[in-house]
Amino acid sequence: MTYRYSDGSTPVGLDVGTSRIVAAWPSETDYIYRSELNSFVTLPGSKFTENVLRKEKVPHTLRGNEILVQGNESERFADLLGAESRRPMARGFLNPDEPESMTMLQELLKSLLGTAKHARQKLFFSVPSAPPGAADTATFHEASLRQMLTELGYDAKSVSEGLAVVYSELEGSNYTGIGISIGGGLCNVCMSYLAVPVISFSVPKAGDYIDSNAAAVTNEMATRVRLIKENNFVFGGVQQEKAHQVISVYYDDLINTLIGAMKDVFTKSKSLPRLGRPIPMILSGGSTMPQGFRQRFEQAIQAVEFPVPLSEIRLANDPLTATAKGALIAALSEM
Amino acid sequence: MSNAASVARAPRLRAPGRAFAKYVSWRAERIADPVKRLGYLRGSAAYWTGNPVRRGLANAKLHRVSAFVAAALLLPIPMITDGAAPRQSVQASSRFDLFANVWTVENSPDYELYSNGLRIEKRFIAAPREAVRFQRWRLDNNAREENPAPYGIVFHTTESDAAAFQETNNRRLRRAAEGTLGFVQSQRAYHFVIDRFGRVFRTVPENEPANHAGSSVWADEKYYFVNLNHSFLGGWRIIKKKKADGKPSVTEPQVMSARLLTDVLRARYRIPPANCVTHAQVSVNPGNMGVGYHTDWSWGFPFARLGLPVNYLTPLPAITLFGFGFEDYYSNIAAEELQDGISAGETNLRQDASRRGLSTAAYRRFLAKRFKEVEDPHRHLNFSEPESRSSIP
Numbered sequence: 001m002t003y004r005y006s007d008g009s010t011p012v013g014l015d016v017g018t019s020r021i022v023a024a025w026p027s028e029t030d031y032i033y034r035s036e037l038n039s040f041v042t043l044p045g046s047k048f049t050e051n052v053l054r055k056e057k058v059p060h061t062l063r064g065n066e067i068l069v070q071g072n073e074s075e076r077f078a079d080l081l082g083a084e085s086r087r088p089m090a091r092g093f094l095n096p097d098e099p100e101s102m103t104m105l106q107e108l109l110k111s112l113l114g115t116a117k118h119a120r121q122k123l124f125f126s127v128p129s130a131p132p133g134a135a136d137t138a139t140f141h142e143a144s145l146r147q148m149l150t151e152l153g154y155d156a157k158s159v160s161e162g163l164a165v166v167y168s169e170l171e172g173s174n175y176t177g178i179g180i181s182i183g184g185g186l187c188n189v190c191m192s193y194l195a196v197p198v199i200s201f202s203v204p205k206a207g208d209y210i211d212s213n214a215a216a217v218t219n220e221m222a223t224r225v226r227l228i229k230e231n232n233f234v235f236g237g238v239q240q241e242k243a244h245q246v247i248s249v250y251y252d253d254l255i256n257t258l259i260g261a262m263k264d265v266f267t268k269s270k271s272l273p274r275l276g277r278p279i280p281m282i283l284s285g286g287s288t289m290p291q292g293f294r295q296r297f298e299q300a301i302q303a304v305e306f307p308v309p310l311s312e313i314r315l316a317n318d319p320l321t322a323t324a325k326g327a328l329i330a331a332l333s334e335m
Numbered sequence: 336m337s338n339a340a341s342v343a344r345a346p347r348l349r350a351p352g353r354a355f356a357k358y359v360s361w362r363a364e365r366i367a368d369p370v371k372r373l374g375y376l377r378g379s380a381a382y383w384t385g386n387p388v389r390r391g392l393a394n395a396k397l398h399r400v401s402a403f404v405a406a407a408l409l410l411p412i413p414m415i416t417d418g419a420a421p422r423q424s425v426q427a428s429s430r431f432d433l434f435a436n437v438w439t440v441e442n443s444p445d446y447e448l449y450s451n452g453l454r455i456e457k458r459f460i461a462a463p464r465e466a467v468r469f470q471r472w473r474l475d476n477n478a479r480e481e482n483p484a485p486y487g488i489v490f491h492t493t494e495s496d497a498a499a500f501q502e503t504n505n506r507r508l509r510r511a512a513e514g515t516l517g518f519v520q521s522q523r524a525y526h527f528v529i530d531r532f533g534r535v536f537r538t539v540p541e542n543e544p545a546n547h548a549g550s551s552v553w554a555d556e557k558y559y560f561v562n563l564n565h566s567f568l569g570g571w572r573i574i575k576k577k578k579a580d581g582k583p584s585v586t587e588p589q590v591m592s593a594r595l596l597t598d599v600l601r602a603r604y605r606i607p608p609a610n611c612v613t614h615a616q617v618s619v620n621p622g623n624m625g626v627g628y629h630t631d632w633s634w635g636f637p638f639a640r641l642g643l644p645v646n647y648l649t650p651l652p653a654i655t656l657f658g659f660g661f662e663d664y665y666s667n668i669a670a671e672e673l674q675d676g677i678s679a680g681e682t683n684l685r686q687d688a689s690r691r692g693l694s695t696a697a698y699r700r701f702l703a704k705r706f707k708e709v710e711d712p713h714r715h716l717n718f719s720e721p722e723s724r725s726s727i728p
Contacts, residue, residue, distance in 0.1 A: 003370070171369035174360050175376055194359055195376035333374035334690075 003332045009117035011335060012154070013328025014125040015164070015321075016105075016145060018089045018185030018208065019286065023112050024324035031328060033321045036112050039085040040070035040104050041078045059111045061104070068100065070108050075223070084223060091204050092128040092186030093141040106148045116153030122334060123154035124327040126161040128186050129200040132265055157331075162190025163197045164326030169282045169316050176275070178308070180258070181323055182285040184208045187258045191266070191308070193273045203261045207287040210250040217246045235292030251290075255300050266307045278309040284316035284323065358648070358679070365556060365609075378686040434605065435598035435642075447537075453595035456536045459516040461523050466542040470565050471558040472709075485541065486560065487567040487610030488600060489548050489617060491525060492631045508532070522546060527596060533588025535596055541604075550628065551617040552659070554652035555609045561709050563617055567610065585637070594641045608643050615673050616646065619653045621710065624703055626651055626659045626677065633673040647672035654680030655687070657709070658702030 003026045004010050013024040022035040036059075043049055045065045053060045053067065061068045069077050078085040088094065088101040088108070095101045116123075127142045142158050149156035159167070165179030165188075175195035181188045187203040208222075210229065215222040220243065228243050235248065266272060283294060298313045316322035359379050366372040441448040447455045468481040512530035519525050519538045525547050528536045539545040548563035560566035600606060613632030620628035627633065638645045653659040654677065661677050688698035 167373060171372060174363045175373060194356060194363070194380070195373055196380045329370055329373055330377075332370045333377055 003335055005118070005121065005335075007117055009121055011122040011124070011328065011331035012113060013164075013324045013326070013331055014109075014113070014123060014149075015161070015323035015327060016089075016109075016125055016127075017183045017285075017323070018087070018092055018206070019183065020320070021108055021112055022321055022324040024321065024328040026328065026332060031321075031325055033324060034112060035320070036071040036108055037075055037085075038089055038105070038108060039074045039078075039087050040068050040100070040108075041074045041081065041083060041085045043067040043069060043077065043081075059107070061107050063100070068104060068107075070104055071111060078223065084221065090185060091208070092183075092188075092202060092206075093138065094144060102144060102148070105145075106151070109148055110152060113149075113152060113154075116155075119153060120155055121153070122331045123149055123156045124159050124164075124331040125149060125156060126164050126323050126327050127158045129160050129162060129188055129190065129202045131204055132201045132261065157334075159327050159330050160190055160197060160200045161186075161188035161202075161323055162200055163192055164323045164330065165282055165284045165316060166190060166192040166326065167195070167329045168322040168326030169284070170280060173280055177280040177282065178262075178310075179282050179326075180284065182206055182254075182258070182283065182287040184286065187254070187285075189258075189262055189265075191272075191279075193275070198271055198273055199265060199269055201261070201265055203258050205254050205257050206285075210247060210254060210287070213250050214243065214246045218243050230286070230289065233290045235290060235296045251293075251296070252300075254287075255297055259297075259300050259304060259306070263304055263307060272308075275308070278311035280311050281313045282316055282322075283313065284319040286320055288315055288319045361648070362650070362679070367556060374690070375686075378690060381689075434602040437599050437602050449595070449599050451595050451598055453535065453592070453599050455527070455596075456534060459520045459528070459536050459538050461520050461539050463540055464543050466540075467544055467565065469544075469567075471560050474554065474557055474559055480558070483542060484604040485567055485606070486558070486604075487553065487555075487563070487606055487612065488597065489551075489563055489567050490611070490613045490632055490636060491547060492614075529589050529592050529596070531586050531589060533586065533592040535592050541600075548614065548617060550619050550621050551614075552619050552651075552653040552657060553610065553612060553617045554656055555607060559652060559656055567617075590637055590640050593637075597641045597643070609646065609649065611638075611641075611643050612646050612649075616649075616651060616676060617653075619657075619659055621706070624659050624706075626653045626661050626680075627673065630673075635672065645672075647675050648679065649676055650679035650683045651676045652680070655683045656702065657706035658684065658699035659706075660699065 010026050015022040015024075017038060019038055020035050021038050022033055025032045043066065045062065045067050049067055050060075050062070053069065058069060058073045059071045061070065074085045086098060086100070086104075088098060088105040090097070094105070098104075113123075125145055127138055127145065130138050146156050146158065161181045161183075162179040165181050166175055166177055169179070170177045170192070176193050178189065178191045180190075184207045185204075187206050189199075189201055189203070190197050191199040207226070207229070211222040211225045214220075214229075215225045218225065225243065225247070229247050233244055233247050235251070283297060288294070288297075294313065294315050301310070301313065318325075359376065363372050363376055366375055435451060437449050437451045437453075439447060440450050445457055447457070449455075466483065468483055469485050470479060470481050471486055472479050508531055512528075512532075512534075516528055516530075516536055516538065519528055523539050523543075523545050526537065526539045526541055526545050528538055530536070544564045546564060548567065551561070551563040553560045553563060553567070597611065601608075601611070613636050615627055615630050615633035618629035619626055634647075636647070638647070651659070654661075684699065684702075685695050688695045691698060693701070
């Protein structure tokens with residue numbers, strides 16, 4: 001690929017997810033990704049701790065008598081301290097219960113992206129869609145993100161998360177199909193027709209819903225449930241371990257809720273195009289990673305009378321980076 | 336963080352209507368690069384999102400023509416006006432990429448016979464000259480490439496009336512054909528001629544250029560061709576008669592022979608279907624920067640009956656690559672089929688200009704300058720992007 005500005009810089013694609021922020025850049029032959037956990041942890045401030053963090057190049061911010069460690073290292077420190085990490089975002093949007101949400105998110109973006117090389121450097125960032133019937137939910141979130149990125153010098157534009165998944169995976173069908181991103185805070189759904197988003201909405205249930213509910217039932221910390229879910233959990237029949245069984249139950253609930261919402265929205269929609277042929281459906285996001293997820297999802301779709309004929313249901317090539325890649329492709333297409 | 340956050344929402348994009356969507360899909364499928372394909376689709380959506388009244392008023396004529404393109408794609412397209420043409424649509428384009436399995440059965444001093452039944456007469460072949468290499472230029476870096484084999488076929492026809500195709504006119508028809516063949520041979524005007532009885536004559540060897548195309552431009556996905564005498568197989572010529580209503584009339588034997596000859600040439604030189612075009616599609620007039628200098632086969636060419644996609648729908652590369660325009664009179668005189676390519680080319684030109692932040696007129700001037708560079712035989716091509724209002728520092 002030769003998508004570069006004259007100074008060698010490139011456009012950027014950014015997936016701002018509830019649990020992880022992923023950035024994508026084009027390379028000569030493929031794409032390059034970098035990601036940071038969208039979380040931070042508070043340490044008691046001391047000169048010694050600060051020196052150690054600086055020496056180890058751990059991203060951190062000083063705040064009065066506290067040190068805030070952000071990004072990938074926050075999980076390790078939270079584990080060491082036996083504390084839950086703090087989250088700038090919750091349920092897909094800026095966390096209204098976290099006073100440091102915007103400051104820390106900006107720090108995270110700065111350490112991940114750096115400042116723009118020039119004022120025209122394009123950056124497309126993902127934004128969640130509003131849940132059905134709540135059209136303005138995403139306005140403040142989108143405006144805040146745009147402002148943070150503009151302050152870093154980028155020419156920032158938003159793209160809905162589900163649409164970015166379509167841009168990443170569905171060039172074979174002329175960007176016609178359904179893109180679904182199941183992340184930490186939300187399930188984002190977008191039906192696209194010739195690259196135009198026709199229907200976009202989100203369902204406020206995703207990975208965090210599974211973690212918190214399973215944690216309450218098993219009396220574990222949500223962080224630990226997430227680690228079990230991401231590292232060991234496999235879809236199957238009756239699970240041997242209690243945690244796995246509980247996770248399985250909440251996963252089924254999530255899948256059924258999502259499919260029910262899609263069925264409801266697509267059936268009632270007046271803007272559904274007459275497609276003429278079945279369209280593909282793409283699943284992406286960290287919560288689609290457990291082995292057997294796609295099969296379980298497909299079974300659940302087959303069990304209902306889905307209003308849109310589907311040609312295939314498949315996972316994105318890399319579910320963790322699909323949204324960032326799609327945002328980057330959108331940015332490249334505007335060069 | 337300040338509280339001045341605001342959302343400057345982009346207008347909600349609108350997908351093209353069902354009719355135009357078929358054309359947009361068809362064209363998008365021809366763009367291999369996913370990024371460029373997305374750019375094209377988003378550009379189309381942005382175009383259709385604009386105020387339809389303003390768009391229509393600004394471009395009333397082109398808008399009307401675009402509507403025809405869509406309609407032509409939706410409807411089965413009758414390929415020939417005086418026969419029971421098979422009903423074809425562009426959607427089945429993949430089969431056009433296949434090459435026929437044909438081989439030479441007999442090669443005598445007087446004729447060649449092929450396994451598909453084609454017989455090529457050699458009686459009127461011009462004296463051989465030195466073979467030349469055909470040329471083309473890459474779209475991505477303007478590098479010139481040469482090949483001993485031609486890259487495409489240009490279809491021509493006579494533009495004058497001839498005798499009616501009936502038994503009583505046998506002698507006149509034969510004499511007219513021989514007169515034309517003698518002229519073509521002396522002028523080295525075409526590589527092949529098909530007379531009204533369907534007989535195929537080779538008049539210029541395929542490894543030599545024929546003077547058939549004049550100033551001309553064409554392009555496929557990867558390459559562009561300028562002055563096609565040195566790029567495309569020098570076309571062949573169907574001698575036709577215009578009917579009283581002005582519609583083209585070719586004989587059934589001509590169409591059958593044309594199909595066989597096209598199959599043989601495409602298979603032998605691996606010519607892609609996109610490079611089988613009519614003279615009207617490629618002809619340009621650098622004097623007034625207009626397309627359609629020659630108008631033969633500006634409509635009614637039986638693409639489908641020759642096993643080819645309906646290339647009339649292809650946006651004219653002379654417009655999209657080099658900013659050629661078209662005279663008003665041409666849009667009235669020329670048939671609707673070529674107007675499809677003109678309209679699609681103009682639409683692309685406007686979108687490309689818009690993407691670069693330029694007015695269509697300014698972008699057309701830039702492309703015209705590019706054509707002057709291309710025309711220079713001693714050129715060293717190093718095209719730059721136009722200065723746009725939103726150029727990247």
